[in-house]
Amino acid sequence: MTHSNLSIKAFVKLGNFLSTFCELITANTISDHLNDKWIERFKTEAERAKHYNGWFSEENCVHAFKEWSNVLTQSNLENWLNAYDLNSNEEKTVALIMAGNIPLVGFHDLLCVLVTGNKALVKLSSNDQKLIPLLIDYLIEIEPFFKDRVTFTKEKLENYDAVIATGSNNTARYFEFYFGKKPNIIRKNRNSVAVLTGNETTEELTALGEDIFRYFGLGCRSVSKIYIPKDYNIDTFFKAMFPYNDIINHNKYANNYDYNKAVYLMSEFKILDNGFLILKEEKSFGSPIASLFYEYYDDIPALKEYLQTEEDKIQCIVSSGVIEGEISFGQTQKPSLNDYADGIDTVDFLLRTSLN
Structure with missing residues (x-):
């Protein structure tokens, strides 16, 4: 099985699990399934999240899980990735500096790095230390291939080939100073x-x-x-x-x-x-x-x-029928896989970046 197929298969399983988890929450029947270690872990982390970040209510964490379950389907992943030549990728280590303003906000960048066949060196936001590692732990259990593909670090970033960093306008200046010599995507306030x-x-x-x-x-x-x-x-x-x-x-x-x-x-x-x-x-x-x-x-x-x-x-x-590229009312927090932050195609960036 190719790396791409392996990744799609694993992320589809993650999507299916998240869908089941959210259905149990909605039906208020999750207490009947706490003998499942992953159901218990996800429930525990969703409940605990607000203790690490007061803005991460259980409802919003579950909502983030639900939205990811909606996009991580076989057809969505294949349709998204069919637009690219994944075989053109030159394997590299990509440093990810994540934001933590909303639950799982950095997961799309991590997904892009993994499905393109690269490795991720991740510096999590202090505001979101638990949820993304939880998803990665689940992925590693269902597909051990990912075990050496993701490294979380709190130390100074070293030995990486490209950078994707998300922060404020102020931190963007810092990022540009430190990471400007490497291929990069540096995101600012929007x-x-x-x-x-x-x-x-x-x-x-x-x-x-x-x-x-x-x-x-x-x-x-x-x-x-x-x-x-x-x-x-x-x-x-x-x-x-x-x-x-x-x-x-x-x-x-x-x-x-x-x-x-x-x-x-x-x-x-x-x-x-x-x-x-x-x-x-x-x-x-x-x-x-x-x-x-x-x-x-x-x-x-x-x-x-x-x-x-x-x-x-x-x-x-x-808006409704006003501006080209508009988003319908109530849909801003339901981005599809090719809704890239700042309009920069992350997958294309990763595939075009070489080690030279």
């Missing part, structure tokens, strides 16, 4: 926006709440700003957000809501507020937790032109 026309259905707007509130808005695919027409009725938006009001019961979210609201009020900024989300008129993209920026627009063509000039700061644009 945010996602939504363009509303006023013609959205209540169902579409409520789905947009998933893009705003999932993972507490901490992902680069989380919508942090909306563009609205001059005559937009903001009450329509607030009413559609109401199903997400329970988010204010999360302690860390509530603390951020209270803090940011106090800062805005003391600074005498004009804000709109529904008790769990603050709206502030603002030109920039990256809103603080529990806040959503908004900006009025005059006409769609001018807005489209502006967003195009700012594309290096934007990960996703959510």
Whole structure:
């Protein structure tokens, strides 16, 4: 069996396991299956995650597992990889410096490295130390081939051939200084926006709440700003957000809501507020937790032109029939395998990078 087929087979098994695990959680029957060591381990880590990172609620960890179960299927993996000549790869060690803002955010890079036939030298974020090693442990048990393909380290990175590093705009400068001489992908801050026309259905707007509130808005695919027409009725938006009001019961979210609201009020900024989300008129993209920026627009063509000039700061644009490449409401946290961060094809980068 070729390396590619071996990898696909193993990742499909991982996807099947994650699907079964999530079904047991949803059906509330998981306690009947705790004699299975992997079911028990995944349940334990999903429950414990919030103790290592207060933003990693059990619900969000299970949601991340579920989304990965949806994409790790035989057809999805084959369709994705058929676009590449995997035989052209020259085996190399790729250093991965991962983010930890949302559960499993670095797993796509690790998947890309492994399915292309390379080895991964992984430096995990201090905010996500447990979940990715858990998935790798499962992969190694079902396919021991992976045992020497992934190395986790907390030491200085050495003996690698290429780098994929994800961080903030500040850490990107550090990454470029230290890793600039190696083939690299260095990712910076990005945010996602939504363009509303006023013609959205209540169902579409409520789905947009998933893009705003999932993972507490901490992902680069989380919508942090909306563009609205001059005559937009903001009450329509607030009413559609109401199903997400329970988010204010999360302690860390509530603390951020209270803090940011106090800062805005003391600074005498004009804000709109529904008790769990603050709206502030603002030109920039990256809103603080529990806040959503908004900006009025005059006409769609001018807005489209502006967003195009700012594309290096934007990960996703959510809208309906407005902009080419738009993402449907409620779908930003459901990326497919070829939805590459920053629009950079990770597989192509890995295959083109040689040891010379």
